[in-house]
């Protein structure tokens with residue numbers, strides 16, 4: 001066919017083809033470069049899945065789990081015990097403390113029993129008792145829960161990915177099977193109201209399209225990921241893990257032996273006249289002349305809090321609350337264990353999202369046995 005074309009056209013065709021081929025090749029090279037530039041800031045960890053197997057054990061891969069609650073709040077003890085049992089873990093109860101059982105002379109200098117909020121100091125002491133027990137028992141790691149804690153039915157799968165993210169942020173190349181979270185940190189603020197990273201923090205781990213993440217409008221959180229991180233991953237459906245410089249509420253946090261010693265020293269031997277969560281947050285941020293401790297947190301948190309339907313005064317033993325009646329609430333969760341407790345106890349195969357079908361990344365109903373939790377990315 002070419003031989004039948006006029007000679008001028010015959011000369012042009014190879015040039016056109018050459019240009020075309022060059023264009024295609026060049027655009028591949030450019031696109032490739034663009035991708036590698038973008039992707040080089042993300043990586044997926046090569047840690048072996050089986051190194052995290054102990055996270056499925058009855059202490060969630062920690063050496064011990066404590067639950068703090070007043071002895072007489074039998075209602076809360078009953079519920080937490082059943083919820084932990086259907087989730088496959090055991091808790092060791094530690095009694096909450098009342099301020100009237102404390103003596104002024106046993107308090108650190110600066111604490112004044114007659115002026116400090118009684119429940120604040122009772123809560124402080126209960127957490128100090130737990131930390132003292134971690135040290136006395138030489139536990140390498142321990143998780144501490146409060147008696148109204150609630151968590152996703154998929155907590156074990158979530159914690160595996162949390163551990164992967166943690167090792168990724170720490171730059172660990174290997175994980176010891178006996179310490180699936182490692183022990184080179186002080187505090188993991190797994191459960192609480194909120195947390196924040198340092199404004200200059202450059203690293204984070206992101207789990208996009210996490211079905212267990214409630215929409216932003218359904219959360220009761222503040223701070224959270226830095227604005228620049230939200231440009232990389234949508235805030236609505238991503239769980240972020242980062243080095244935390246502050247946190248609040250103590251529904252569920254983990255300490256290492258090292259962390260327990262540092263926190264007990266700072267909050268009981270020394271003096272911080274603040275509620276225990278605010279004081280721990282100051283340590284995470286290294287505020288004042290305090291030594292900064294090493295804290296990490298997922299956002300939204302993995303352990304939230306639960307309020308049964310009814311009057312507010314029944315909820316907390318720290319804040320008095322009022323007669324106002326509220327609906328059943330499970331903060332910052334999607335597949336709340338407590339809101340699904342009847343299904344879980346009766347052996348139903350599936351559980352429900354407390355938000356129905358409203359977010360595209362969270363099915364309204366899931367089977368925890370078939371649930372696949374997404375893999376995250378480390379952003380450098």
Ligand SMILES: *[C@@H]1O[C@H](CO)[C@@H](O)[C@H](O)[C@H]1NC(C)=O
Nearest residue numbers: 104105110111112113114115
């Ligand atoms: C505690 O505060 C009360 C009232 O302000 C004061 O009378 C008392 O001396 C203080 N006690 C200590 C140990 O500081």
Ligand SMILES: *[C@@H]1O[C@H](CO)[C@@H](O)[C@H](O)[C@H]1NC(C)=O
Nearest residue numbers: 054057059061062063177178
């Ligand atoms: C669960 O695994 C952790 C990490 O290996 C371990 O320290 C803990 O003792 C285990 N718990 C139980 C009940 O076996």
Ligand SMILES: *[C@@H]1O[C@H](CO)[C@@H](O)[C@H](O)[C@H]1NC(C)=O
Nearest residue numbers: 197198199200201202245285
């Ligand atoms: C963040 O970095 C800036 C510039 O280096 C510095 O001035 C600022 O103090 C840092 N902020 C914190 C909280 O470390």
